[in-house]
Amino acid sequence: AGPAPVAFAPPAPPMPPMPPLPSQAPRGMRRGRAGHDALRDKLFPPELIMGHQEDIGLSDAQRKAIVKEIEGAQVKLVPLQWQVRAEADKLEAALGAPRVDEPRALALADKVSILERDLKRLHLSLLIRIKNLLSADQQQRLQQYRRGGGSDW
Numbered sequence: 001a002g003p004a005p006v007a008f009a010p011p012a013p014p015m016p017p018m019p020p021l022p023s024q025a026p027r028g029m030r031r032g033r034a035g036h037d038a039l040r041d042k043l044f045p046p047e048l049i050m051g052h053q054e055d056i057g058l059s060d061a062q063r064k065a066i067v068k069e070i071e072g073a074q075v076k077l078v079p080l081q082w083q084v085r086a087e088a089d090k091l092e093a094a095l096g097a098p099r100v101d102e103p104r105a106l107a108l109a110d111k112v113s114i115l116e117r118d119l120k121r122l123h124l125s126l127l128i129r130i131k132n133l134l135s136a137d138q139q140q141r142l143q144q145y146r147r148g149g150g151s152d153w
Helices: 038-043 045-053 060-095 102-132 136-149
Strands: none
Touching: 038 102, 045 060, 045 136, 060 102
């Protein structure tokens, strides 16, 4: 059956046509100190915005700017996700050997961790940029839709 997957190596998330992001915050950034979803409470996933674009009065300019941000992020995210997966596979193979070359395995783990951090940072940057395109009123309305249910976020 092969070695067990490495705990911190994320599966390659599927990229839906629009928006091209997972519906959840990046792993490791979901919980704040108080036990609540820090990103969920402060930022808005593209799915939520697009699902309520008419309800919040999203302008054509805002819609275009959000799509542009998503497309720009996707250009960076997709190759990085492939790189994370490739390096995680190398680490998994190294750990599956009968005798593990510890320095090599630790170096691979460091590389995977750095790539995962970069991936999380890109996701966070995108969500911040999207939020900054919304008015305070639009953000408040999205918070109400989120509290009303229907969002995975």
